[in-house]
Amino acid sequence: MKWTPGELVAFTARVIYEVAERGLTLDYAFQKVKRGWRPLDSFKVFYDVSFDAVRHYFFLKFAASRLFGSSGAKAVAKAWFIYKADQMLYNRDMVSRFRKRLLKRALAAPGDVLREVESLRGDPARYLSIKYSYHPKIVATLLSHLPAEEVEKLLDAGNKTWIWLRINTLKADVDKALKILEAEAEVETHPRIPFAVLLKSSKRPVQYLEAVRRFVAIPQDLASVYAVLSLKPEPGDRIVDLAAAPGMKTSLVAQLAEGRAKIVAVDLSQKRVARMKQLLRRVGAGDAVEVVRSDSRKLKTRLFDKALLDAPCTSSGAFTKEPAVKIYPRLEDAPRYSRIQRELLKNALELAGEVVYAVCSILPEEGEEVVGSVEAAPEKPLEDLADPYGRGGVGGRTFPHIHRSEAFFISRLRALR
Ligand SMILES: C[S@@+](CC[C@H](N)C(=O)[O-])C[C@H]1O[C@@H](n2cnc3c(N)ncnc32)[C@H](O)[C@@H]1O
Incomplete structure (x- = not known):
């Protein structure tokens, strides 16, 4: 069944609420909200968007307060759509139409909010927390041990998803496992650990790859x-x-x-x-x-x-x-x-x-x-x-x-x- 952008935003808002207000992990929150939702052909987009919105929570909360005068879960989910939908949803027309609708009653322009975030650079703890969306306590801890430039690189890289697979040589040798993997995915072997490979892109989600289903490759950080x-x-x-x-x-x-x-x-x-x-x-x-x-x-x-x-x-x-x-x-x-x-x-x-x-x-x-x-x-x-x-x-x-x-x-x- 088809979903609408309004439905995506409402779903994401519920997940954000469960994580930010009730302290659930992303997967628990997602499963809880999904159980009470109408059936859809696939919840994959809803999962990916929920993950991304939770990952960027502090930035989106800041933006939501400027754009909509609220930092509640619904406003945060709307802010996700304004800043992030372009990067995750393929239907450009749908994104641009819904974005316009959301911005009709906005109190500020999205670009002005981004400039306001950049203006916080003089206060590294607050700037890094909002720009990269980490709890202020994480930022403060890292800043007390590492130089600010290094903390910024760390926080930025921490917002990327690295999927490592370990070739399970109890089941197959590395060459054979790589052949099975490469039929469905692009991988990069670690320069010093021959059985560790980084998944660069794949035709299907990692758990559905043939090599993973046969336990020839095991997702392991x-x-x-x-x-x-x-x-x-x-x-x-x-x-x-x-x-x-x-x-x-x-x-x-x-x-x-x-x-x-x-x-x-x-x-x-x-x-x-x-x-x-x-x-x-x-x-x-x-x-x-x-x-x-x-x-x-x-x-x-x-x-x-x-x-x-x-x-x-x-x-x-x-x-x-x-x-x-x-x-x-x-x-x-x-x-x-x-x-x-x-x-x-x-x-x-x-x-x-x-x-x-x-x-x-x-x-x-x-x-x-x-x-x-x-x-x-x-x-x-x-x-x-x-x-x-x-x-x-x-x-x-x-x-x-x-x-x-x-x-x-x-x-x-x-x-x-
Ligand atoms: C970080 S997890 C281990 C993950 C595991 N090494 C892996 O790679 O799959 C920590 C584990 O410690 C266990 N644990 C906590 N207190 C323990 C105790 N006193 N004795 C033995 N295990 C304990 C928890 O049940 C949990 O499974």
Whole structure:
């Protein structure tokens, strides 16, 4: 069934409301609104527009207040149509007619609003927050660690979508997988990681690509790949993954160890453990991994050679994937997470001589300060990682403007025995 631009704006406004006022993630909000909507042939455009509107929320809210004298969800969705519809909707006539209609009662011209945003440059925190649409707390955090020009590049790059695929060599070799992929998509292989490819364009959404449906290629952010590479898994290793579900990194551990390591995957959440068992089976790592539900802070077990700790965290570095993080970064939860991270890391060092600690967070409280708090020798595990916070190389970071990835902190620690 056909949709109208008015309907698109109304739908987007509902999603914006669910994210901005009720704190839902983009996918939850989208599914909730979709359930109450009339059936459409495809909701793809509605999803893409909702994602884009949430991603640009702070700019659109500012623009909405100037154009319509309101910063409510409906006005924000209308502002999306005025500034962004051209880039996402193919029907130029429809866009221009509806845009004109929206602007009939506008209080300002769209160009004047853009000039007003540029005039804020003298106040970098406010300017960057509005221009690139990040919560002021994210901008302030980054500005306290990095020069303003670098923060601007980071925030700009964080508004792009980078889709990395990991060739699953448990299912097919790289050449064969690339052939299957290239029949439907244009990809770029990472210069130093032959099994990591960036999706440049594709004929269909990533989850419908033949290679992805057959688990020959698995969508996995490059930052996660770096975390697992830092562990250097090898055949014969005894490895424990202490916060493993849903198992994406565990399955790469199995892949890099060529299916010949003894791997134990632990997670506290029953639901996520069930999902992990299913995922590991599907990607061909089921036989290589023993799955355990346990609290990894208390786990007392045999010794391992290596431990991976992809710790629970604020996810404040996940803004390239989850645009709701840009509106609600939940940085105030950092002290609680930091406590759990320290407890988990301390026990990881009891269980294994070598530990890789990773978090998807921009905060030193969850990164550099956690690895600095335990009795161990932390280091930057890979040359490719950056150390922009200048904390003496106790770990490395990934950033969208440098690595075209999510923002992670990764450290390798050796237990002092
Ligand atoms: C960042 S996620 C892990 C993602 C996973 N490594 C992957 O790549 O698919 C953090 C995980 O830690 C788990 N977790 C939280 N507290 C835990 C604890 N005390 N012991 C074990 N797992 C815990 C959560 O259930 C969650 O699945």
